[in-house]
Amino acid sequence: MKPVITIEYCPKCGWLLRAAYMAQELLTTFTDDLGGVTLRPSETGGAFIIRLNDSILFDRKEAGHFPEIKWLKQLVRDQVNPEKSLGHSDRP
Template structure:
């Protein structure tokens, strides 16, 4: 099964953003995912990994929950 990790910046207040992505993924693919974990970070990080591979990095892309769901769907 597929695992997703969401690393987010605690000092930046990205917890709600990370939880929104986690919720959307579990809502959409809960039965097909092994885990959707949150990992604390700093320095402005917001990265989503699917089975260890970076599929979203805030430094490179604009944040979009629906876009992240589509990206993860493509990996399942």
């Protein structure tokens, strides 16, 4: 069974579009590696949490910022397909 990403976002903060953009990027990059990306509105204000199955990959409140998409792709790649090349996203 392929892993699933869940992006929990704060709808009151207007972060749906940011969550949708990240979902699109992950689905495009990891077409054969992910079982899907779920967007989940949070009941907690200010939440933006990205999970891989049940493990938290990123929490905006802990980090103090949103993830850069390049970094997020590298993080997901390292978990779901470490051998996958991300092309220009792998360059410093």
